[in-house]
Amino acid sequence: MFEEAKKSLGISDRDEMRKKIKPTDYKSLQERAAKEIAKLEGDLIIDTHAAIKTPYGYYPGMPSKVVETLNPDAIVVLEFRPEDILQRRLKDLQAAEGQRRIREVEAEEEVQEHQDVMREFAAAAANHVCCYLLRLKFMQPQKYPYQHAEEAASALADLVKKLKGMA
Amino acid sequence: MFEEAKKSLGISDRDEMRKKIKPTDYKSLQERAAKEIAKLEGDLIIDTHAAIKTPYGYYPGMPSKVVETLNPDAIVVLEFRPEDILQRRLKDLQAAEGQRRIREVEAEEEVQEHQDVMREFAAAAANHVCCYLLRLKFMQPQKYPYQHAEEAASALADLVKKLKGMA
């Protein structure tokens, strides 16, 4: 999407993308990006959000038009415990801006809502184009760093292999 | 929809609408009403149900065709505690027909199911046309009369302002 935004809207860095693009432009940017991605050959894994949290509400990352264009074999949903998601975000924030406090209780409910909408959007997208919907859940605390990331990567690799075996 | 029903089906009051209109007529009525609404200019807030409870099941208020025609910037979902919804309905009933008993426990589950389906339909609609989905939750008892209504109105006004700022 950033590549498309540079070309068509003169956007020069990723931060400008969220701030300077009007919603109607964003929508057509999303659709153009999907068309470019759909042209790529080989096995593609697209890392995206099914629901993007904005001050206006949740914005679909895989709306009907986009998912029709991408025509995926499968949509994989990654689910984590809200507290684990908050921990990772906190780490990123600490790295970027120094330590700050977060009202954790409220925040956990919000993260849970984000995941609920994400799941509902992903289900709607999968049902629309008739592709597999795989839910990968990581509901136990990690026993070592990057355990969830490693297990998710291995489940993804396994899925790609299986789907290729079927084709 | 009532305006359309008067014109095309000779319906004369709102009560007749639910009783005398066949489902196929209802569907095309809904679509014609959406087309009329889509023609209106200015900032529009449509007050509707995403899921209408009927003796045949839940009927979608914003099915794919209708939401394509309306092409909203955002869908706002209002969520309340089942007991608060029941209280308001009870009040309306008491005002209309005098006091009556309601089997509350069973009823709360039913209200919760209605809200669940409403959320799922709204998510499907938002994902279909790629618009914002804002969930406004009022999960605390009101501290004064109409607190929820006032807060919802103010959140809606705020959203309209923000969306106009973006356009």
Next chain:
Amino acid sequence: MFEEAKKSLGISDRDEMRKKIKPTDYKSLQERAAKEIAKLEGDLIIDTHAAIKTPYGYYPGMPSKVVETLNPDAIVVLEFRPEDILQRRLKDLQAAEGQRRIREVEAEEEVQEHQDVMREFAAAAANHVCCYLLRLKFMQPQKYPYQHAEEAASALADLVKKLKGMA
């Protein structure tokens, strides 16, 4: 679907269907079967899964294209307690292969997830074609054999009668 698979893919028994058909073939098989079913006259009840569990994830049984073709009056979702579903499957297994152990706790969560996805897919399908969505829940243990089946059948018969009365 089996009839279509015999004709077009030379499949000779139901077991072969799940094992020998490629996903792209499966999709077009599903769509052709829907077209054949849509031609049938009279009152039709289609017994199907909204979400089919496979090693690649959940596969939609009523994706947008299929449900557009079928154009149902209503989608009825049957919901049971995960432990009751497991009990029935266990019975089938015992009948087929002799007793075996099942890790019940894990399995109950998996059955719940399957039901959640099923509900989300069914809601997306109903919202897409604007038909009634009826949820029949059986959350109490059966008091006698086949109680749930009998009650579901009677609720279905009742719905068909009501919908015919409306048409």
